[in-house]
Amino acid sequence: MAEKDVLIVAEQRGGTIRKISYELAGIGGQLAQKTGGELVAVLIGEGVQGAAASLGKYGVKKVLVADGPAFKLYSTEGYVTAAAKAVEKVQPGIVLTGASALGRDLSARLAQRLKTGLVTDSVGLDIVDGKLQGIRPALSGKIQHVVTIPESRPQIASIRPNVFNVPEANGPDASVETLDHGVDAGKIRAKVTEVRASAGAKADLTEAERIVSGGRALKAAENFKIMNDLADVIGATVGASRAAVDSGYAPHAMQIGQTGKVVNPTLYLGFGISGAIQHLAGMRTSKVIVAVNKDPDAPIWQIADYGIVDDLFKVTPALIEEFKKLLAQG
Amino acid sequence: MKIVVLVKQTPDTETKPKITADKKRLEEGEIKFVMNPYDEFAVEEALKTKEKIGGDSTVTVISLGPDRVVETIRTALAMGADTGIHISDPALDSADSYATAVALAAAAKKAGFDVIFCGKQAIDGDFAQVNSRVAETLDIPQINLTTKLDLSATGGKAERRIEGGEELIEFPLPALISCEKGLNEPRYASLPGIMKAKKKPLDKHDLAALGLSADAVKPRLQIQEIRIPEQKRRGVKLTGEVTETVPKLVKLLREEAKVI
Numbered sequence A: 001m002a003e004k005d006v007l008i009v010a011e012q013r014g015g016t017i018r019k020i021s022y023e024l025a026g027i028g029g030q031l032a033q034k035t036g037g038e039l040v041a042v043l044i045g046e047g048v049q050g051a052a053a054s055l056g057k058y059g060v061k062k063v064l065v066a067d068g069p070a071f072k073l074y075s076t077e078g079y080v081t082a083a084a085k086a087v088e089k090v091q092p093g094i095v096l097t098g099a100s101a102l103g104r105d106l107s108a109r110l111a112q113r114l115k116t117g118l119v120t121d122s123v124g125l126d127i128v129d130g131k132l133q134g135i136r137p138a139l140s141g142k143i144q145h146v147v148t149i150p151e152s153r154p155q156i157a158s159i160r161p162n163v164f165n166v167p168e169a170n171g172p173d174a175s176v177e178t179l180d181h182g183v184d185a186g187k188i189r190a191k192v193t194e195v196r197a198s199a200g201a202k203a204d205l206t207e208a209e210r211i212v213s214g215g216r217a218l219k220a221a222e223n224f225k226i227m228n229d230l231a232d233v234i235g236a237t238v239g240a241s242r243a244a245v246d247s248g249y250a251p252h253a254m255q256i257g258q259t260g261k262v263v264n265p266t267l268y269l270g271f272g273i274s275g276a277i278q279h280l281a282g283m284r285t286s287k288v289i290v291a292v293n294k295d296p297d298a299p300i301w302q303i304a305d306y307g308i309v310d311d312l313f314k315v316t317p318a319l320i321e322e323f324k325k326l327l328a329q330g
Numbered sequence B: 001m002k003i004v005v006l007v008k009q010t011p012d013t014e015t016k017p018k019i020t021a022d023k024k025r026l027e028e029g030e031i032k033f034v035m036n037p038y039d040e041f042a043v044e045e046a047l048k049t050k051e052k053i054g055g056d057s058t059v060t061v062i063s064l065g066p067d068r069v070v071e072t073i074r075t076a077l078a079m080g081a082d083t084g085i086h087i088s089d090p091a092l093d094s095a096d097s098y099a100t101a102v103a104l105a106a107a108a109k110k111a112g113f114d115v116i117f118c119g120k121q122a123i124d125g126d127f128a129q130v131n132s133r134v135a136e137t138l139d140i141p142q143i144n145l146t147t148k149l150d151l152s153a154t155g156g157k158a159e160r161r162i163e164g165g166e167e168l169i170e171f172p173l174p175a176l177i178s179c180e181k182g183l184n185e186p187r188y189a190s191l192p193g194i195m196k197a198k199k200k201p202l203d204k205h206d207l208a209a210l211g212l213s214a215d216a217v218k219p220r221l222q223i224q225e226i227r228i229p230e231q232k233r234r235g236v237k238l239t240g241e242v243t244e245t246v247p248k249l250v251k252l253l254r255e256e257a258k259v260i
Ligand SMILES: Cc1cc2nc3c(=O)[nH]c(=O)nc-3n(C[C@H](O)[C@H](O)[C@H](O)COP(=O)(O)OP(=O)(O)OC[C@H]3O[C@@H](n4cnc5c(N)ncnc54)[C@H](O)[C@@H]3O)c2cc1C
Pocket: A214, A215, A216, A217, A240, A241, A242, A243, A244, A255, A256, A257, A258, A259, A260, A261, A271, A272, A273, A274, A275, A276, A277, A278, A279, A282, A292, A293, A294, A295, A298, A310, A311, A312, A313, B013, B037
């Protein structure tokens, strides 16, 4: 029934559904259960029809598909128009997107088109007194806002990657419907002409579940090799502090922090990072934080769960061996 | 070319927040306010664009907020912008991203623009919505998270950051560009610039001047409470020989934290 339904904007790239879509299905399903509505998804892309039904495994009942060459690459105008059409059709009470580059771009524009509120970057969502209540970090994570969208509908929220659990994939296939999206590729003004993948096929920092991060103490670009070696062993992505980036040890795409990326891994390991407030701004919501620093008074200890007070050049090789041993045991 | 920059005044990054008794706002007393760091990239890009396009190009800075935001507008004027607009109205006291965008868009329209620059987000609310909402209100394309820009009088090419790479975008003007770190190195305001800024025009607009009613800027989002998040930390700090500390750490990560 309309108004009770929850619509998620599923994400794919190159026809492959992204993990954030399953996280959306997880929290979307919980909210739909509380509102007594259905969980519906809209999937936008080219050649994505085939992948749509599988969203059912994660609890989605129905998938509206906007498929066509106009959606081969992401464009704000094309994707927002298709998402707005899905909203018009489903009349959901709640719309959820990822707080990914795509989801953030899309959700804010969609919210303005629908003249409604948007809870960006949610880390908690619930139904309280019949309304969506969101918890979102602000001031670089130093505070949290508890917010609602009192009157306008739908209530839109974007969710931070890696916060909400992926449900078990045991549901039946979703029903799939073609969405009459009304997007004319020729009318899209800002066109993506190319997508360039950055080097290394590892998970992007913003989505990574494990991160190994190096600071100024690494002393040279070559030394980041030990960070890479460790990351390879535990399946992590490598990040860096600004000091490491400014010193030329790592590219800016690897920078974590206020002027770098905001990350939210299950495990963050920081090596030779002092823990300046601007760095914490990017990683303080990590579930488990490990520090390796020779200074027992470095600020990083204030938020570290575990750590070793020692020289990282001694600790890292030993850590690589120890993890290898452990993981070989299974 | 008419260039507009949207700037916000935000607390300095070192700010230790104190929450008011009603839990709805931050105590302003001890806060040091600065130009939102991402907006510095926007001002810089606006000035570079003016220098590149030349002719009778102008840069207009627009900011919304209490009287103190005039300082931030003056900073942008001191960097080299030509005119400033300060939007101020009691009806905007609890403005959310929606209301802010409606008012900023109206001011940009009134000033006239070919391109609008803004930061990718403000570091106080971290909402990252105003940029896209302004673009939607004005029905112009948006290029968010721009890290490279090549602009001409009629359009441009941009690179924007996405997960695991970059998107290359071509677009016509008018358009809105939200700026990401890496786009440029913001200049400092020079002493002569600061002197000159004092004489540059700075208009104050209320809602009526923008042709808006209080109803048009009714917030869509309500902050019910501001909290300081709990940090439950285990705080296990190991010292000693690596032959002991390293196996102990790995054991804790597996058995206690259960993350490996
Ligand atoms: C506006 C602004 C924005 C900023 N944005 C960011 C940002 O996005 N991200 C960011 O990270 N920073 C940012 N910074 C910079 C930040 O303030 C710090 O300067 C930076 O994070 C420090 O990096 P670091 O910890 O690697 O280096 P340092 O502060 O130099 O710390 C190095 C640490 O390594 C330890 N160490 C040294 N040698 C060894 C060794 N052999 N073994 C073990 N430990 C060792 C030292 O004890 C020290 O604690 C920003 C600053 C400003 C003003």
